[in-house]
Amino acid sequence: MFRTALRNVLAHKARLLMTVLAVMLGVAFVSGTLVFTNTISDAYQKSSAKGFDQVDVAIRPDGGHETRRDKIAEEPQLTQALLDKAAKVQGAGSTVGVVNGFTAIADKHGKLIGGGYQSQGGNYWKTADARYPLVSGHAPTGADQILIDSKTAERAGYKVGDTVRLSIDGPVLTPKVTGIFTTDDGNVAAGGSLVLFDTATAQRLFHKPGAYDEIDVKAASGTSQIALRNALDQILPKNTASTTTGKQLADDQAKEIADATSSMRTALLVFAGIALFVGTFIIANTFTMLVAQRTKELALLRAVGASRRQVTRSVLIEAFVVGAVAAVTGLVAGIGIGAGLRSLVGSLGGTVPDGPLVITPGTVVAALAVGILITMLAAWLPGRRAAKIPPVAAMSSVHAKATTKSLVVRNTIGALFAAAGIATVVYATTLNASDGQGPMGLGAVLLIIGVFVLTPLLSRPLIAAAAPVMRVFGIAGKLARQNSVRNPRRTAATASALMIGLTLITGLTVMAGSLQTAIDKMASSAIKADYVVSMANRNELSPDVEKTLRTTDGVTAISPLRNAPARVEGDTEYVTGVNGAAIGKLTDLKVDDGAFKVGGSQVVVDDETAKNHHWTAGSRFTAAYEDGRKQQLTVTGVYQSTEMMRGIMLDNATLSPHLRHPADMQVMVKMSGGATASAKSALQKALGDNPAILVQDKKDISNSIAQIFTLMLNMLYGLLAMAVIVAVLGVINTLAMSVFERSQEIGMLRAIGLDRKGIKRMVRLESLVISLFGGVLGIGLGVFFGWAAGELLGTKMSTYELVLPWGRMAVFLLLAGVVGVLAALWPARRAARLNMLAAIKSE
Structure with a gap:
């Protein structure tokens, strides 16, 4: 049976190629996401650990703006007296007072370096500061002198002696660069900038005269961080300051970076999962059709002694081989995607710390497991169904027709899921934004499953609605419509892949358009200022x-x-x-x-x-x-x-x-x-x-608020394009195997007078109808989800109202049609080139 399964894989190379591509794309997306996020996370964590090399214990203010019954308490400050006491503690080596705050520095063209939020300033400690080794120049000694980090100097083209323009809280300052230093600061490594003043100037500019944001203490030789921390705790004023070890600071920062990249990883993996989910339909559809085409072969195996388990096992072995090949190929492609994403970040102006490409054993295992398990899971049901067909019935082709009972059960289950999904989504819209997210997600999943199960039932009336248009194309149009509904389950599986992608794209577009309108109103409704x-x-x-x-x-x-x-x-x-x-x-x-x-x-x-x-x-x-x-x-x-x-x-x-x-x-x-x-x-x-x-002005305010939504939307469109590409492969796959399955029928049509152009037109129209059917379902569901998500957002944004982007939805439907036409090019050409006599004799 193992040899038989391998022979079947090798005998259907062309038909299995699309399945391999579908699985490979999904695996590549997953493995690429893991490689990229692991690489970024590892580089930042190593960089952050280096940044605390000079800190064994840090003293920080404890609390701030605590409320009293009669006043607002002053924020605790770390004074020079406290620093002097810390320097005298047993086990303390060097002691540094740290001052920092926002400092925006412009390049030679007047543009902000570091993106604003990563533009930082601080103090250079006395004449030598081990935290910031000087590459050139000397320490700043007055209000008109600064140091800048080497990466900022390189990006902006500054050198010692240059005058720069910078700002702390508004007014422009024009100090001179007296030195350039190197640093392992994570913000600088990520593309930010760091400007250093002498301590007195930094305290004045950051409104902390005579005070520090942090006191860093380096332990003397032979003193542990814990011992030094315990000694420092004895001198701290009560409820004013607290201590943290350098190791804990590095661990905390590493955890923050890991959490930040974890969110990005989760978001990317969600869309990788969508691509795999769509790909699952194609895989299941492929194996269902392959098994159906080999029913007599499987029946013969049963007749010569193969058991049901052996037949099912042979199908699963085929799926394993296909999944393994696709998973390995996808893993290699994913490593390339991870490296490409890192380069893309750099080309878009972002910077990540230097470091190797990280390929963890977990990434390899995840890629192989996803590819193989998804493929085998999708193939299990067709294999099990084939094994249950009696050999005699299969040999005489009395099989494959769904019974009335099975259709009733399927439609009932689908209706229950859809109704539960709609009810859950509607219920979620009555909750506030935070409480409604869980029910909204659950309702969306239930509704999509319900619609997928009901798609065979929905296909007949919706495709029948296209009959008047199809008549325009004559006999080819009539045959195309009949072929579309001949096998509702196959049509449903093909259309559902496209439906899911368009559901998400339409839902996001509805939300984005509505949010933009709400933001425009928000920016202009209460402001008369120019x-x-x-x-x-x-x-x-x-x-x-x-x-x-x-x-x-x-x-x-x-x-x-x-x-x-x-x-x-x-x-x-x-x-x-x-x-x-x-x-x-x-x-x-x-x-x-x-x-x-x-x-x-x-x-x-x-x-x-x-x-x-x-x-x-x-x-x-x-x-x-x-x-x-x-x-x-x-x-x-x-x-x-x-x-x-x-x-x-x-x-x-x-x-x-x-x-x-x-x-x-x-x-x-x-x-x-x-x-x-x-x-x-x-x-x-x-x-x-x-x-x-x-x-x-008002438009600028609106655009700045909407910018993050626009950026996210464009990124999500790019991610969802993967799901749409997989859906296109599904349409091509279905049509190609449908053509193979109907070879005898196509040969007969050629024999009775339908020319090659008519055959091509028939296959293309069939693909167009299936794609438009999936497009209509996807756009309808997308509008519903967009409305529901908007109702949830409306609890936090009073100016929110539903805006339907009719133009874009028409474009999406048109694109669904284009997908259908393009997907049919190769299958239509293959159908038209069939030898009619050979096709008529085929079984």
């Missing part, structure tokens, strides 16, 4: 930015938004300081109660906050600011909150005197001529063409 100015990494702006813009020509109204914590009725609320005289001209907030009036002790609050505290217009409450002082405030109006504007608003003249370091989250600006290119240019020029500061 421009919003903010930091590129959303950090706080210096108050100097607002002062500079206020004196710019063309500015008619301006207001900073200054957030600060306050203690209100036993709770901590974040209040927003605004320009009370101008805020009404810059916002368009609907007032439910009272009037929108801000100034002195008069404030406005959003409806949610008012509801939580039972406030109405005229209500009074006491606020305790972070300096401990209290003030009684009066609510003059209650406005409807939006995603952009919410909370308690009071005048900056009232709030700012109570703040230790006033800073703005953003500045709203209205120009005399509205939002124009020249107005935007004037604002940017007034700010020194600072790469760290964004000057955005």
Whole structure:
């Protein structure tokens, strides 16, 4: 039986090629994803471990902004006195005070280096710092001197002696590069930048005069990290600071990197799973047809003594050989994909730490297991079904017809699954976004399974609806329609592969279009300002930015938004300081109660906050600011909150005197001529063409918010293309074997007068009908899932509403038709070239 199985594999090379390709693509996707994420994770972890070579124990502030009954507590600080005490602890070697914060540095073309969030600054410790070995130059000794890391210097073309433009919180600084250093910092390795100042300058720029963010202690020779940590714990002020070993810091950072790459890996593997899921239909379809075509052969084996188990086993052996070949090929291709993805990241501007391509035993085992098990699982049912056919019935071809009972059972099961899926999805839409995700996913799986099971039943009426169009193509069209419904299960399996891909693509498109509309409304509904100015990494702006813009020509109204914590009725609320005289001209907030009036002790609050505290217009409450002082405030109006504007608003003249370091989250600006290119240019020029500061109009705000969704959507389209490619292979595979199965029939059609063009047209129309059937089902399900997911998102985004992208859906349906036509090219050509006499004599 083993030799028989191998002979059958070798005897059907062409028919099994598509199955091998389908499995190979899925395995390549899985193994490529694992290779890529393992490589990135390993490189980052090794880099992060090197970054803590100079740290045996780190002292860090404990807590911050803890609320008291009457004030907001100051954030604990690590002082110079604490550093001096730590340096004298027994077992301590060298001790370093660390200061860090956001520092945006521009290249020679004025563009931001490091992408904003990875642009960091810090302090160089005294005249020599073991953490940052100098490659050239000398340590900074004043406010106008800096060091930059070697990778940033290389990317931007800077050298010692160059003057650079950088920003901490808004205003442009132009220090000189006095030295270049090397570092194993993970952020730099990932493409970020690191700028170092002398300690006093760093403390002043990062608003930490005389204080440190961290104190790093290197153990003396013979002292362990644990022993040094225990000694340092004895000198720490209570509830002010805590210690962590260097090993724990490295482990924590490595874990964060692993978690981050794990999320990416999970997302990629989901789509690899989709490609495999689609491929499973093709594999099952292929083996079902192969087994059906070899029914007499299998019956003969049964007649000469083979048992049912042996017949089933022979089919599974075939599947094992096919799966093993596809898995090995897919693994090799996946290694290439992993290396290609790493190079792609570099070509898109990203950088990953240097390191070898990581191919773990787990990746190899996963690739082989997925390829072989998926193939054998898909082949098991056809093999089992073939083994159950009695030899006499198989020899006389009295088989394969589904009984009425089996059809009723199948349709009943499908209807139950579909109904359960719809009910679960609809129920999920009534929950909030976090609670509804699980039921939504379960409902989607149940509904897709139900529709797949019901697809043979659905194929007849839907394909019959195409009859009027098919008549236009004459006898070829009529035959194509009849062939499409002749074997509903085969048609269903082929159409379902395409259906799943289009379901996901359509659902994502519906969500993306609806989200874009919601974001556009969110950006424009509450803002009358022409421009919003903010930091590129959303950090706080210096108050100097607002002062500079206020004196710019063309500015008619301006207001900073200054957030600060306050203690209100036993709770901590974040209040927003605004320009009370101008805020009404810059916002368009609907007032439910009272009037929108801000100034002195008069404030406005959003409806949610008012509801939580039972406030109405005229209500009074006491606020305790972070300096401990209290003030009684009066609510003059209650406005409807939006995603952009919410909370308690009071005048900056009232709030700012109570703040230790006033800073703005953003500045709203209205120009005399509205939002124009020249107005935007004037604002940017007034700010020194600072790469760290964004000057955005409403459209820019909308695009910046939508950018992440657009990026994700494009990435998902690319991933789902894999599933569609597998589906195309399925259509080709089905048609090719269908042509082989109907060779005698095609020969008879040729004999009675249907020419080669008619045969080609018949096969192409059959493929077109099947593909459009799968397209209609996929688009319908995609719209349903898009609506349901939107209802879930609507609980967090009040401006969300369903927008159906009719144009794109029409394109998707057209593409489904194109897939059908292209998939039929080779099978149609093969059918037309059949020798009619040889085909008529075939069995």
